[in-house]
Amino acid sequence: MIINSAEILSVGTEILIGDIVNTDAAFISKRLAALGISQYYQAAVGDNSGRLRERIDEALSRCDLLILTGGLGPTYDDLTKETAAAAMGRRLVMHGESLARIKDFFVRMHPERGMTPNNEKQAMLPEGAVVFRNDHGTAPGCAIADESRGKTIIMLPGPPRELMPMWTDEVEPYLSRFTDHILYSKNVGICGLGESAVEDILHGMMLSDVNPTVAPYCGEGDVRLRITAACRDRDEGERMCGGVIDEIMKTDVGRFVYGIDCDLPEAAVRLLIEKGIHAAAAESCTGGLVAKRLTDVPGSSAAIEYCAVTYSERIKAEKLGIDPALIAEKTVYSPEVAEAMACGIMRESGADIGVGITGVAGPGGGTEAAPVGTVYVAAASRLGVKVKKLTLTGDRQHIRYLASNHALMMLIEAAREL
Amino acid sequence: MIINSAEILSVGTEILIGDIVNTDAAFISKRLAALGISQYYQAAVGDNSGRLRERIDEALSRCDLLILTGGLGPTYDDLTKETAAAAMGRRLVMHGESLARIKDFFVRMHPERGMTPNNEKQAMLPEGAVVFRNDHGTAPGCAIADESRGKTIIMLPGPPRELMPMWTDEVEPYLSRFTDHILYSKNVGICGLGESAVEDILHGMMLSDVNPTVAPYCGEGDVRLRITAACRDRDEGERMCGGVIDEIMKTDVGRFVYGIDCDLPEAAVRLLIEKGIHAAAAESCTGGLVAKRLTDVPGSSAAIEYCAVTYSERIKAEKLGIDPALIAEKTVYSPEVAEAMACGIMRESGADIGVGITGVAGPGGGTEAAPVGTVYVAAASRLGVKVKKLTLTGDRQHIRYLASNHALMMLIEAAREL
Numbered sequence: 001m002i003i004n005s006a007e008i009l010s011v012g013t014e015i016l017i018g019d020i021v022n023t024d025a026a027f028i029s030k031r032l033a034a035l036g037i038s039q040y041y042q043a044a045v046g047d048n049s050g051r052l053r054e055r056i057d058e059a060l061s062r063c064d065l066l067i068l069t070g071g072l073g074p075t076y077d078d079l080t081k082e083t084a085a086a087a088m089g090r091r092l093v094m095h096g097e098s099l100a101r102i103k104d105f106f107v108r109m110h111p112e113r114g115m116t117p118n119n120e121k122q123a124m125l126p127e128g129a130v131v132f133r134n135d136h137g138t139a140p141g142c143a144i145a146d147e148s149r150g151k152t153i154i155m156l157p158g159p160p161r162e163l164m165p166m167w168t169d170e171v172e173p174y175l176s177r178f179t180d181h182i183l184y185s186k187n188v189g190i191c192g193l194g195e196s197a198v199e200d201i202l203h204g205m206m207l208s209d210v211n212p213t214v215a216p217y218c219g220e221g222d223v224r225l226r227i228t229a230a231c232r233d234r235d236e237g238e239r240m241c242g243g244v245i246d247e248i249m250k251t252d253v254g255r256f257v258y259g260i261d262c263d264l265p266e267a268a269v270r271l272l273i274e275k276g277i278h279a280a281a282a283e284s285c286t287g288g289l290v291a292k293r294l295t296d297v298p299g300s301s302a303a304i305e306y307c308a309v310t311y312s313e314r315i316k317a318e319k320l321g322i323d324p325a326l327i328a329e330k331t332v333y334s335p336e337v338a339e340a341m342a343c344g345i346m347r348e349s350g351a352d353i354g355v356g357i358t359g360v361a362g363p364g365g366g367t368e369a370a371p372v373g374t375v376y377v378a379a380a381s382r383l384g385v386k387v388k389k390l391t392l393t394g395d396r397q398h399i400r401y402l403a404s405n406h407a408l409m410m411l412i413e414a415a416r417e418l
Numbered sequence: 419m420i421i422n423s424a425e426i427l428s429v430g431t432e433i434l435i436g437d438i439v440n441t442d443a444a445f446i447s448k449r450l451a452a453l454g455i456s457q458y459y460q461a462a463v464g465d466n467s468g469r470l471r472e473r474i475d476e477a478l479s480r481c482d483l484l485i486l487t488g489g490l491g492p493t494y495d496d497l498t499k500e501t502a503a504a505a506m507g508r509r510l511v512m513h514g515e516s517l518a519r520i521k522d523f524f525v526r527m528h529p530e531r532g533m534t535p536n537n538e539k540q541a542m543l544p545e546g547a548v549v550f551r552n553d554h555g556t557a558p559g560c561a562i563a564d565e566s567r568g569k570t571i572i573m574l575p576g577p578p579r580e581l582m583p584m585w586t587d588e589v590e591p592y593l594s595r596f597t598d599h600i601l602y603s604k605n606v607g608i609c610g611l612g613e614s615a616v617e618d619i620l621h622g623m624m625l626s627d628v629n630p631t632v633a634p635y636c637g638e639g640d641v642r643l644r645i646t647a648a649c650r651d652r653d654e655g656e657r658m659c660g661g662v663i664d665e666i667m668k669t670d671v672g673r674f675v676y677g678i679d680c681d682l683p684e685a686a687v688r689l690l691i692e693k694g695i696h697a698a699a700a701e702s703c704t705g706g707l708v709a710k711r712l713t714d715v716p717g718s719s720a721a722i723e724y725c726a727v728t729y730s731e732r733i734k735a736e737k738l739g740i741d742p743a744l745i746a747e748k749t750v751y752s753p754e755v756a757e758a759m760a761c762g763i764m765r766e767s768g769a770d771i772g773v774g775i776t777g778v779a780g781p782g783g784g785t786e787a788a789p790v791g792t793v794y795v796a797a798a799s800r801l802g803v804k805v806k807k808l809t810l811t812g813d814r815q816h817i818r819y820l821a822s823n824h825a826l827m828m829l830i831e832a833a834r835e836l
Contacts, residue, residue, distance in 0.1 A: 015443075015444070015447070015460065016447055016457045016458065016459075016460060017447055017448065017451040017457070018443075018444045018445065018446070018447030018448025018449070018450075018451060019444075019448070019635065020444065021439060021440070021441050021444040022439070022440055022443065022444065023439050025433075025436075025440065025462075026433070026436045026437075026438065026439040026440065027436060028436070029433070029434055029435055029436030030435065030436025030437070031436070032436075033434075033435040033436060039434045039435070039464075040434065040463070040464055040466070040469055041434075041461065041462070041463055041464075041469065041473070042433065042434060042461060042462040042463075043459065043460060043461040043462070044443075044459070044460040044461070045458070045459055045460075046458055046459075048458070051458055051459065055459070194527075194528070195491075195492075195493070196492050196493070196534045196536055196537060197531070197534065199493060199536075200534060200536075215431075216493075217432050217437060217438075218577065220579070226437065286710075286713075287709055287710055287712070287713025287714070287718070287722075287725075288706035288707070288708075288709030288710035288713060288725060288727070289706070289710045289713075290706075291705055291706030291709070291710075291727040292704075292705055292706035292707045292709075292710040294705070295704075295705025295706060295707075295727065295729065296705070296814070296815065296818075298780070298781055298782065298814055299782065300705070300729075301729055301730070301783075304705075304727070304729050305729050305730035305732065305733050306726070306727065306728060306729065306730070306733040306737065307705075307706055307726070307727035307729075308724070308725075308726050308727070309706070309709040309713065309722070309724065309725040309726070309727075310724060311713065311718075311719050311722050311723050311724065311725075312719070312723035312724070314723065315723045315724040315767070319724065349733070362716070363716050364716065364717065365719075391526055391527065393523070393526070393527070393553075393554065394554045394579060395554065395579070395583070396714070396716055397579075397714060398554065398579050400714070
């Protein structure tokens with residue numbers, strides 16, 4: 001039996017009223033793609049057995065593998081197993097090993113209380129099911145396969161901290177017998193060039209009938225290209241994707257690429273560590289966001305010693321040595337002040353690269369000369385200082401985020417020159 | 419025309435391969451629930467016009483309102499408008515105002531390059547559509563209503579930063595004509611008390627058959643109580659929720675409440691501004707996260723002048739005046755160093771409150787005395803300095819985030835005393 005297509009059906013009213021974000025579906029989708037199992041459709045339904053049954057029947061008419069998440073718990077509105085078993089013509093039977101594990105779980109968690117009777121229900125599983133152990137909660141998962149119809153249903157608990165390890169430890173080994181190829185992907189990170197400009201340049205590579213495929217998608221203020229190869233194994237995938245990446249680097253897109261399979265801050269920190277140099281940032285409108293993103297990266301203490309949020313003019317003068325007369329003459333939102341901040345923090349920190357950011361993130365504070373979204377970013381090193389004017393749109397958070405992207409990209413460019 | 423039931427159909431292969439988590443669906447679901455519009459079913463489909471059309475027809479056979487997200491962009495695989503228009507028997511026409519806005523957007527963003535021709539496609543909209551302006555991107559949203567069939571389709575851009583403000587500013591006013599009552603909610607923010615402790619204390623209020631209802635949900639490191647009233651209008655909702663909040667404040671939960679309808683940083687900044695005082699933070703393991711979260715709040719420049727990321731020991735000595743002998747004696751992960759950082763940044767900045775944070779965010783760097791997750795947070799003011807030891811679990815991001823929560827709560831407590 002080969003599985004070509006799968007669907008995910010998430011069960012739970014909490015999804016339909018927006019109480020939870022369906023991270024399970026994204027997680028499973030990514031792993032299915034890596035296994036080379038296509039997914040054309042995905043859905044969510046509430047805790048209602050009639051509607052659930054309709055959706056199960058409908059999905060099984062289209063796909064080989066239906067993955068149900070949620071609704072395996074102990075309460076009256078947990079209906080997934082009963083409904084799926086009925087759809088596959090199975091009855092539920094008590095699974096002794098699971099019952100023992102659940103009882104044991106309750107004794108460990110609540111020694112005084114033990115297991116309440118409604119929890120026995122969680123050990124009732126479809127006859128003939130392959131059972132997936134739950135090491136992080138009570139409800140076991142399971143799979144029921146009908147060889148004659150060529151249909152399989154997998155049921156998994158809803159909480160991500162239970163579902164994710166169960167998927168990795170139990171479901172993937174179970175699924176590996178059904179597939180004969182994998183999809184292997186690499187992500188190329190691009191900053192400073194919009195999605196449509198990237199598409200203009202790489203148009204010839206972005207065809208749906210080639211292998212590997214190249215697909216653009218928008219990050220927040222950056223563009224990612226996802227290169228996906230259908231291949232026999234990871235080594236072959238690595239070679240196939242690598243060839244496409246080499247071609248991309250030769251085009252005009254190349255100089256805007258900040259890294260492969262990493263985000264902007266990771267690319268910046270890796271480069272600094274690789275070169276054995278330090279950077280420091282003096283931030284006004286981004287208020288610590290550049291420092292926060294750099295120090296999000298594990299090991300960043302090898303590349304960052306000091307950053308300063310210099311929000312007021314007094315502090316810019318005191319902590320970065322900026323002449324108040326310069327601010328008075330040029331205004332605080334000016335290329336000159338961004339440059340002075342970059343040079344100031346480089347000097348104050350003793351770092352090899354200094355980054356300075358000043359501008360108006362809004363919603364208030366805009367002026368005629370510098371409306372909301374006007375941001376100056378500068379990067380200084382012993383080779384000199386560069387400054388860029390940005391005209392950004394969006395809300396305060398988005399403007400700050402985009403400004404921090406540009407600052408990180410200028411940091412990378414300065415580091416490349418050193 | 420009254421809308422009783424809605425469905426969300428998310429369009430985009432990036433969802434089916436797990437590249438993005440579908441936060442749009444959760445956001446819209448929550449807002450639909452608040453409008454009293456039921457949702458029994460929700461789905462996602464890839465960028466394929468045949469499958470998309472099938473799903474649109476199927477959804478319209480069940481619900482009154484179909485909300486499509488994604489696929490409004492400029493590229494060849496953005497097919498939502500064409501397909502939805504065909505399903506409703508409409509053709510696409512050029513919408514002049516939207517075209518002008520898109521052109522203007524590109525001129526502002528890329529003065530040298532302007533708009534590429536493929537972006538014109540985004541201004542093609544179904545004949546007779548109500549157009550929703552996009553203030554944060556290029557693709558406008560729209561609604562097409564067929565009064566005779568009693569069916570409406572709404573199309574929204576996929577990026578959350580475009581979709582969310584469009585929903586609030588344009589879609590909700592449009593939808594209000596179709597409903598006869600509203601749900602009104604207030605959120606009470608609590609930090610320093612766990613969900614089950616909150617539930618223990620407020621047990622009597624958390625019944626499902628009262629109006630307003632009180633429901634707890636976990637934030638990242640804090641607890642929110644959502645008070646929801648079914649009511650005729652916002653004024654009535656405000657009165658009903660206000661009464662419940664007054665009751666909560668009289669219980670033992672009261673002193674852990676940091677604010678209503680705001681997050682921790684907003685509560686901190688509002689309090690500082692209200693009191694006319696300033697705060698400053700010196701951060702080691704949080705690396706700018708406290709500064710970033712404080713300056714996320716519009717108007718925070720009235721309360722924050724200076725924060726410092728003092729990552730290395732040398733910088734702690736140079737910029738905060740911490741005696742290297744203290745670090746040598748107590749180690750850098752110690753209550754004494756956290757206190758010295760809080761006092762140092764208060765002195766260096768001239769602020770009324772200084773916050774100091776030092777600890778091990780991991781994954782590396784743990785010691786026997788200070789394993790990963792050990793963080794010391796201190797808050798200083800003219801009334802003295804307080805320090806707290808935290809023992810946190812989770813990954814680097816989570817430890818940093820929880821530490822910043824505690825720092826913000828200590829800042830609020832210090833500000834309340836001044």
